[in-house]
Amino acid sequence: MAALLSIALLPIGLIAVMQTLSVASKAQVNAELALLALTEQAAVEERLTLRLARGAADALAIVMLELRDQSDICSRIMQDFVARSDRFSYAGFTAVSGESTCNSAGRTVDFRDTPTFAKLSANQISTITVNQQAPISGTSVLLVSTPVFGATNDFSGYVTISIPLSKLVPPSREIVQQSLLNLVMFNDEGDILTSIGEPENVARNLPRNLVLTDLVVDDNDASTLEDVEGRRRIYTVATIEPGQVYVLGIWDSSASLARQAEGEILTSLFPALMWFAGLLVALFAVHRLVIRHLQILGRQMALFTAARRLPSEDAGLSPPTEILRIQRAFHRMTDALIRDEASLENAIREKSVLVKEIHHRVKNNLQLISSIINMQIREATSPEAKDALRATQDRVLSMATIHRDLYQTNETGLVDAAHLVQEVVSKTVDITPDFNDLELQINIGDIWLYPDQAVPMSLLASEAVINALKHMALADPSGASRLVTVKFSCDANRNCRFELSNPIADETDGRRSDQGMGRKLIRAFATQLAADVTTSQADGRYTITVTFTASEFAPAPGTF
Template sequence: MKAGLRGKLKFTERLGFRLAFLLSVALLPLGTIALVQTWRMAQDAEQAAESALLQRTSNAAAGERAMIESALGASEALSQALLDTVENDAACSQILSDYVRRSPIYAFAGFIPTNGQMTCSSSVAARDMSQSATYQAFIAAPRAMVTANATGQISREAVLIVTQPVSRDGVLLGMLTLSVKHSTLELLRSRRGRERDVNIVMFNHAGQPLFVENHLLAEVPLVLPAGREASSLLDSDEAIFRARDGAGRTRVFAMLDLVPGMVQVVGSWPPEQAQLGRDLIAPSTLLFPLTMWITSLLVAYAAVDRLVIRHVRELRGQMRRFALGRRDAPPDVLKNAPAEIADVSQTFHNLARILIRDEAELEASLQEKTVLLKEIHHRVKNNLQLIASIMNMQIRQVKEPGARRVLKSVQDRVASLATIHRNLYQAETLSAVQADQLLGDIVSQMTMMSVAPGSNLKIDTDFAPVTLYPDQAVPVSLLATEALTNAVKYASPPAGAGQSWIRLTLRDEKDGTATLAIMNSQGSDVPDRVEGDAPGIGTKLINAFAHQLDSAVEIVSADGEYRLSVRFEIGGIPPAEASPGI
């Protein structure tokens, strides 16, 4: 686990990373001071931007505020004027009618007693107002208030209603109402001019919408923040915040008291028209110290890369190429490098030049020794073939069968040794022999020498590509020769079949071992195996060769088949002592 973690953190050992880390630590105090100062400046800018936006919202609703304050003042004055005529419906109605006629901004004025029966109004008709929302809200909490009605009972239009209590000697007589049409408010705003792209929404102290610009009262949720009621906005401590409105647009909302304690206003601004301090200053100012820090790191890293890392990387590349075998010429000495790195480069150049010279001398010496060793193998092969030929001439002159058989077996062994030496000097490397090719040559040679044409004997081979050292190739080849000689001698047609057969296999076990097996068919009448004039010499030789391979012979004779196998390790064999029986 520690090794895996260290591998993942390998980059921390690089010079560039360490330099960046040290510079970061060095610049940390300065960066911290810059960030603190920048943050303070951003907070001041934020407060200034919020104050400016609240002021713009207040200016945008200045006309509505003036209208409501004027209506509150007018209703208070009228309530005092009606005290003397409140019992005289005609006189009371006349006062209200004259006032509405002189002030066209008001659509209606009326006095509603505490019983809810309105008989004094700017309209001549008496009405029962006991079921109206405005009357019930007033009776529940008698006070000056501002409400709205989407469909006024008199004008049948959306109206803003200003209510003022009428009292005499501390006794509540009723309430005076003044109504202003929303259309009048829209007309006044269009004549007076307004902030571009801002939507104004007014609420009373109970959270009831009073007026929304360019929308009906029922469409107030489209202008307010999505998912938030008016009452939650009134209880919120946020004066300015960013959110999406009911139509899904991103807006900046500013909320303030339009008429303290009675009317609040919410201004909905597009972001581009109401950028806050955090939008204008904070990102850029906070980014400036970070930019300075990154720039310092980049400049320092570029300097170190140009003066050090670039040359070290080039020197590393030269070393890697030299280690991978590109040694045609010594690597060049680095140019324009600092003195210390140039000295290392010159030392490596001298070292590489000496190594190239020594390797060339070693390679020439090795080539000479290789040629000599191949020549030795070639001459040994020729001498062994000469001996085999002389023995063949001797065999033709000997008439006694036993003697001929003994000479023939010796000749096969000499021919096998010649084949081994032939494969050694023909191989690309003298330290390894391809066992499949070697065994194939031996089998072919012995088949031509030992099996007469037209004999009823079939020989099959299956040799896997296994590489052997010379110390292994000799005992393996001689063992295969002895076993094949015995197999040719004792192979007989199996019961129920008409042809004898011999099968030789070499299998790579994929575990660092190989198995050599020689099998032959045998009939029901199996003869005793006698090795020429010296009984058992073939078996002794086979066991001796297996001993040189640090192995043992396994023999199985069953079901019409005789099988001899040896499993041995693939690898170098130390020089063995004189094997027993040889």
């Protein structure tokens, strides 16, 4: 409907658009001419100062033919010239050798290493350049230079007059308020001489893919182009010194006088209003019949997705039959989804309770076994038997601790392996007697593993601690503590590393043998983890390192 109404109003709109474009084009030209006039007005002072400097340089060049060999008289003339004018900071004659003995500074100045001297010596023409750090005044200056030729037309040197940039009068406030962004003076080689803004702002406002000399034409001109950052700007170029110096005005095309170029003409409003009114009628009808009912259905879907709340049917709206069928089908689908999700949640809850109960009963059975072993320890008479039973009891208690944590965790899949390993290590040390001087340092990161890796890892850590305590170095007579360090971490790629280090009395002790029960259990648990186990012995310490990759969850075959 909106498309058909737009086609019906298209002829009237085209006529209005053509008229608007014609008026806008004329407004564009008028606006550019007005901005060009403002650019000329803003550069009046610079034009006057440069022409005075050029005229003075030409006059002094003629005098130099007679006075270039009389440095004292010549220097007084230059000093008197600078003293009589507040526009100039330096005047002097530089010979072809690059030295200036005739200047307002009253001393010999060597210009041989300056870019200006090399340029004038090569071209031998009048130039206007800029020096950001003048050697005499120490400030930024404009250099107006005129060559001096002898009687036989041989190049004898050049006269230079310096104009401090601080002496140039900035544009008036009225001109700046007319959306002037920058006023740039440049020479015939495209070098920027002065600007009213920061250098980085000048670079951003210059036209894209053009150099300054490309903007210079025979007559003063204005054009609308895109700057370096893609913004539309109006550029106006005025001549200060023909063939040598120009001034570029950069104007904001969306403000003040430049806004006239947009062609905001009242005649373009009538076809737009007709088209807009027709679209409003069509859109109101579509909204009344279709859109509002779809919005209600969309809100119901979002509410069900976010909070699983069943939508309520609103019989007062009377949606079209097709939308009503969609709503009823959605209501039936939500009811079925809620019933299915409730059944799944009950099944998951029952499974979780069952798993927790299994771990709890296993823990109780292991504690019962530990109590039985404890009774056997009290009945045993041989120290070797007691030690063997106590080692077995420690392993049973470690497994009981693991199962206790498994049924106390709130996670249904992952296990906090960091907490599990830390508790197993601490409890193993606590239940081992005769280690009051032991200092235990544990550094474990945030690690979560699935039970098929968390359980063997915890048991491996327990066996490593038991093995370390078994072969611990004897107590230091001075009372110094014996340090045991435990580190367990995983990187972003799920590569895990467990390291335990403890002091030993003799680097040739029997623990290097792989025949002990602890070493056999450690290898068995490492096999379950698919881990690599390495040991090292140096500086009176023994270190065991276990590295493995934390596995992703993979359900067993037939479980789904």
